[in-house]
Amino acid sequence: MRYAYYPGCSLRGTGRSYEESLLAVFRALDVEIDEIDDWNCCGATTYMSVDELTSYALASRNMALAERGHSEIIAPCAACYLVLNKTQHYIREYPSIKIVVTRALETIGLEYHDRIRVRHPLDVLLNDVKPENIAAKVKVPLNGLKFAPYYGCQIVRPYSTFDDQRDPTSMERLLEACGAKAVHYPLKTLCCGGSQKGTLPEVGLDLVHYLLKEAQKNGAEVVATVCPLCQFNLESFQKEAGERHDETSLPVLYFTQLMALALGAPAHTIGLQRGFVPIEPLLTTKEIAYA
C-alpha cells in the first residue's frame, strides 16, 4: 500500500533533519509514499487558538486532496497529526462544523468523505513495518546507546489510538530494535512549552531545563524526539536554560535520525551535521561505525 505523505511546514524549516531522516528510514524499509499535491499549512496550535473553524477547513483541504487515491495519510509533525485527527473528530461530532467545512471545500472543487486514516510514522513503523523486520535490516547496531524517549504532548494526546496516553512505548520498541537502550524517563509526555519560549520566555526555559536535567540524571546520552517543536526547544535553548539553572549537554535527535543511522544511511544525508550539540564524539565512544 502507498501512503499519502503530509510533511507540514516545520519539516521544510527547522525540522529539516526530521524529513531527511524519515525519508531515509522509509526508503530503507520500503515504505512507499506520495507527497500530497500542493498541501497547505494545517493551521497548527496557533491558528486553532484564534480561529478554530478556519483551521478545520484548512486541515480538511489536505485530507480531501489525500483522499484522491490514498486511504492513509502519514503526518510526522506532532501539530499536524493532532490537527488532522481533531478535525476528523469534530467534523463527526458537530454538524455545524461539517457544514462549514463542506461548503468551504465546495468553493475550491473538493469533497471530504471521511475515508482517510491519519497515521503517525511511529504507528506505521511499529504496526505495519514491525520491529522484527526493522531489526533484520539493521546494518549499524546502536551498541546500547542510551536514549531518553521524549514524546511530548500532541502525538499521544488526546486522539492517538496506537499507544498509551500516559506511558507510550512505541519509540522504545523501535529504537531498541536498532540496538539502542531506553533509560527510565517519566517526563516522556510532559509538554516542552511549545511556542512559549517565543512568547513567555522564562516559562519555556524552565520546562526545557526540567526535561533535559531529568534525562541526564537518568543516564541518557541522547534525547530522542518525535516533534519538530520539542526538538527545536530542547536543542536551541539548552545553553540558555543551562545558564538559568545548571548546565546540561545532551544531543537532541529525532528518533528517525537514530533509526536511519542504524539502517545504514550516511550521517550527512540525515541532518546529523545540523545539530548544535555534536553527536559524532558520542558515536565514536560507543564504537558505532556509522556511514
Next chain:
Amino acid sequence: MELKRTVKFEADRDPEFARWVSHTVGGERIRHCLQCGLCSGKCPLSLYMDYTPRRLMHLSREGFKEEVLGSSSIWLCTACYACMVNCPKNINVTHLLYALKQRAIEEKRYPRRFAIPVMARQFSDMVRGSGRITESWLVVRVFLRTSFWRLLGMSRLGAKLFLSGRMPLKREKIHRQPEMEKLLDSVAATRKELAL
C-alpha cells in the same frame, strides 16, 4: 490601609458569560466538573498561573467573566491536553481554554504588544497569503511587532539555524494560492450566516 473584599458575591457573576461557556465547543460538560483538581495537578504550567485550571473551570461556569478573561492562565496554556485526557468526567478542558483565549482576543483583553495575539495574527495572515508557513519570516514579523530588542537577542540563534540550513529564507508557497482565499472567505461567510 486599603481593605478589599476577598469573597466573591453572586451579584459579581455575569450569567450571560456562564451561558456562553456551557454552550461553546468544549464547554458542554463543564457542569459535570467535580473540582477534583486532576487538571491542575497534571498541568505543566499551573505553577505559573494566577488561577489554576481547576479554579478556572469553576470561575467560568459560574460566570466570573472579569477574573476568567483577565487571567494569565489562558495565555499560559500550551494545549498539551494533559488536563483533558486525565479528566474523570471527560471535560474538554483544553478546548474550553482555546475558546476562552479566542474570547479574550475578541474583547482585546491583553497587554499592549503582547506576543501571543500578534503571533496568531501574523500566522493567519501568512496562511492566507502563502498557504504555508515560513518559520524564519514568521519569527521576524512577530518580533518586529512586539520587541525589536528581543529580535536582536535572537540573532545569534537565527544565524546558527541559518548556517545549519534549518532556517531557509526562501518563502514556502502553495501553487494554487487563490484556493486559500476562497476557502477562508467561505468559512467567514458560513460563520456569519449560521451565527457560529
